[in-house]
Amino acid sequence: MTTRRRLITAGGVVAGATALGIGVFIATGQRRFETLDDARRAVVPLAEKPLQTTGAWNLAQVLNHAAQSIEYSLDGFPQPKPALFQATVGHLAFALFDARGAMHHPLDQPIPGAPALAADxxxxxxxxxxxxxxxxxxxxxxxxxxxxxxxxxxxPAYARAHLMHLANHWAEFSPG
Structure with a gap:
């Protein structure tokens, strides 16, 4: 089977599983959200049936962190990296994450300059x-x-970044 055919087949499996509402995990074992509606459907039940987190932040902190990221994409980030960093290292990092369909970053690292996430x-x-x-x-x-x-x-790239960001944090969630 050619690489192209494997990718098309894998894409069909992912699309079918997503349509059925089955959690989709990529090769890293990380959850994947294809659309903001997919993410919304996963987040809504958390208000009534919260999940535990295995990391440094509790569920509310993780969700608020994800919200901060989206809000800052609209309003501006408090402490951006230098333009040279964004155009080189940052651009390449996003390109790699986007190509893999998954992001990996330190899950207890706040957005630079963002207010602290309230533990309560x-x-x-x-x-x-x-x-x-x-x-x-x-x-x-x-x-x-x-x-x-x-x-x-x-x-579209920002939407993918937000979805990969949430999926990366989702890796720390476990049933309560």
């Missing part, structure tokens, strides 16, 4: 914040702000 935040409030950020991102029709590390991304 409510999970339902964090779910609502993330859902509102998804909605705001989808409705946004203007220019997007440069990512603090990756630099300028168009809306």
């Amino acid at each position: 935040a409510s999970v339902p409030d964090a779910v609502q914040r993330l859902l509102a950020a998804f909605d705001r991102f989808e409705r946004h029709s203007g220019a997007l702000q440069a990512h603090f590390a990756y630099g300028a991304l168009d809306k």
